[in-house]
Amino acid sequence: MxxxxxxxxxxxxxxxxxxxxxxxxxxxxxxxxxxxxxxxxxxxxxxxxxxxxxxxxxxxxxxxxxxxxxxxxxxxxxxxxxxxxxxxxxxxxxxxxxxxxxxxxxxxxxxxxxxxxxMIDVEEINKDGEAFVLNTGSPHYVKTAADLAVKDVYNEGRAIRNNTTYKQEGINVNFVEPEGDGFFVRTFERGVENETYACGTGVTAVALAMAKKNGQFGTINTPIRVLGGNINIRFDHDGERFSNIFLEGPxxxxxxxxxxx
Incomplete structure (x- = not known):
């Protein structure tokens, strides 16, 4: 064919x-x-x-x-x-x-x-130790990391994706580091089973998780840099629910x- x-x-x-x-x-x-x-x-x-x-x-x-x-x-x-x-x-x-x-x-x-x-509205963000776990259309694990540029995202991400908690259904693993007024993010994706240059549901999950972590409310605009360029996420947070979530980029x-x- x-x-x-x-x-x-x-x-x-x-x-x-x-x-x-x-x-x-x-x-x-x-x-x-x-x-x-x-x-x-x-x-x-x-x-x-x-x-x-x-x-x-x-x-x-x-x-x-x-x-x-x-x-x-x-x-x-x-x-x-x-x-x-x-x-x-x-x-x-x-x-x-x-x-x-x-x-x-x-x-x-x-x-x-x-x-x-x-994107879909999000009401629930859970914790797994110091990491955040949420679903933004796909399941995501969000963890802060220092020196992210040199981090072994492939092996560390694969280990989390395949641990006993997540192996059956799989999960996307995002590592995040503050950068300017936004964040730098690297993601190990299930299904690809490797690091990708960007992950849209992943950066969305990061923006929401960091807003929860930092106690941000109201209308929030979060610029994020990934290996493949720059993406922007804007959303509303009333303390319980994340709504009007928009993923913007090329x-x-x-x-x-x-x-x-």
Whole structure:
């Protein structure tokens, strides 16, 4: 089967995207997804997304992790598929679409490369020792760290992701260090099973966890630097609930092509 594909990246978090509104791709298997995401034998990406039709919405986002398994919500993937939908002419500058964690709204800039994506509200943040554990569409573990630039994120993140508490369901592990008026973040992602250049639900989790840790309330704007660039998270916190959460950053088309699978 020949597939037309598009490669997008959001702050270095990269994805293979396919326009599946005509249901060309049906019952894609784990091995095919993993091949498409393979950086040596396929296109290469942290995940695969299918843009599909969905009644009552502009489109539906179907997301697969690089290991071939269908994944939970991917924030940077969500921003990239919004840019993709604009490229296809499915939307103009605003959208409402369906993802695995529910309904999302988003806005895109005139140039089509800056996307503001509304994330799900968050009411519960738990503690695991000194770390924070929460779900922002995907499960996240957030831990502060010193000298983050030289930290062994792969081995330390993998150890936490595979410990007895989290191994069965898996968890994304974020290490965070204060930087200026924001934070520097590095993330080990489940499904990719490696460090990625950015993680949208991860930086969202970091922003919320740090607001809770620092006792911040009201409307909060948190700039975050990741290995792939800069992302911004803004939200409201009333002391119990985090709402009006927006993940903002770049979403760019890298190249397009055709591949046989």
């Amino acid at each position: 020949k597939l037309n594909f598009f490669k997008y990246q959001g702050a270095g978090n990269d994805f293979v995207l396919i326009d599946n509104r005509d249901n060309t791709v049906q019952n894609i298997d784990k091995e095919q997804v993993a091949l498409l995401c393979d950086r040596r034998f396929g296109i290469g990406g942290d995940g695969l997304m299918l843009l599909e039709k969905e009644p009552g919405f502009d489109f539906k986002m179907v997301y697969y992790n690089a290991d071939g398994n269908e994944g939970s919500m991917c924030g940077n993937g969500g921003r990239c598929i919004v840019a993709f939908a604009k490229h296809l002419g499915v939307i103009t500058y605003t959208t409402k679409f369906l993802a695995t964690d529910g309904v999302h709204h988003a806005k895109i800039s005139d140039g089509g490369e800056w996307v503001s994506l509304q 979403a760019k088309l890298v190249f397009e092509g055709q591949i046989e699978i």
